Amino acid sequence: MAGTLELLAYDFFRILRAPPVAPSAIAANNVKVFIETGPGAGTLAEPSVPRALANAEVKELVQLYAQAARNALSAGFDGVEIHCANGYLVNQFISAHSNQRDDEYGGSLHNRLRFLREIIQAVSEVIGADRLGVRFAPLFESTAEDRVYLGLVEEDPHSTYIEAIKVLEEAGIAYLSIAEADWDNAPALPEGFRREIRQVFSGRIIYAGRYTAQRGAETLEAGLGDLIAFCRPFIANPDLPQRIANGWPLNPVDPSSMYGGTEKGYSDYPTYAE
Numbered sequence: 001m002a003g004t005l006e007l008l009a010y011d012f013f014r015i016l017r018a019p020p021v022a023p024s025a026i027a028a029n030n031v032k033v034f035i036e037t038g039p040g041a042g043t044l045a046e047p048s049v050p051r052a053l054a055n056a057e058v059k060e061l062v063q064l065y066a067q068a069a070r071n072a073l074s075a076g077f078d079g080v081e082i083h084c085a086n087g088y089l090v091n092q093f094i095s096a097h098s099n100q101r102d103d104e105y106g107g108s109l110h111n112r113l114r115f116l117r118e119i120i121q122a123v124s125e126v127i128g129a130d131r132l133g134v135r136f137a138p139l140f141e142s143t144a145e146d147r148v149y150l151g152l153v154e155e156d157p158h159s160t161y162i163e164a165i166k167v168l169e170e171a172g173i174a175y176l177s178i179a180e181a182d183w184d185n186a187p188a189l190p191e192g193f194r195r196e197i198r199q200v201f202s203g204r205i206i207y208a209g210r211y212t213a214q215r216g217a218e219t220l221e222a223g224l225g226d227l228i229a230f231c232r233p234f235i236a237n238p239d240l241p242q243r244i245a246n247g248w249p250l251n252p253v254d255p256s257s258m259y260g261g262t263e264k265g266y267s268d269y270p271t272y273a274e
């Protein structure tokens, strides 16, 4: 027993000291990560250089995604969303910048989409494709410094993501969630891209990123999406649906308290009635 605990402690500290994993050992360019420095306080720091996953580890990870879906099911979830956006691991495999592998998971776009394909298949077997969603963040702009978001703007974002979305269509998943660029003056997703998504994907399409109720309604009326997701307006307005339904004004969000560990900026925004 003591031996097992020692082993656990050893593994725990080894993991704490270990660099993060990625498709390739490439330092993130122009990126800071948020780290918590104390309760409710944090700072932006330089990310560590990741180590490249071994081929066997990639296959192991696919099985871990399936296990995570099993865990979600047994915890009572109705479905799961696979996060393939915002520079997370699947996004890194899709991107030609962060994936420079020379095994079957790197190189051609077909190979770079293999990790996504295998995860979707493994998770679908557990939970059913009709209870599965995927989030992508297709980015189209790489000019200004603050727009080289995570270094993941592809040379040809349109083809890259249309091919990725075809993978979802082949698997018959329930929905596609698109995280649009959400910083001030972020470039809009090209309309032609949105139209092609509609053509190649028959599941539900969710858009998020700087939507107002009006812009959301216009997107739905144009037939480009099925659902609009709100984040920051919802953080600042716990009664957002009622405010939208009644045309009431919105509380502005306080960006300085968006990330952090206390109730401030989390559960203390007033409702309209208050």
Ligand SMILES: Cc1cc2nc3c(=O)[nH]c(=O)nc-3n(C[C@H](O)[C@H](O)[C@H](O)COP(=O)(O)O)c2cc1C
Binding pocket: 083, 085, 086, 135, 179, 180, 182, 208, 209, 210, 211, 229, 230, 231, 232, 233, 258, 259
């Ligand atoms: C405090 C905060 C936390 C977020 N956490 C996540 C996250 O864990 N995963 C994710 O995909 N997006 C996350 N997002 C991004 C939102 O899902 C959304 O795409 C983005 O805020 C744009 O929508 P908005 O303009 O309505 O806020 C987060 C955003 C904020 C402000």
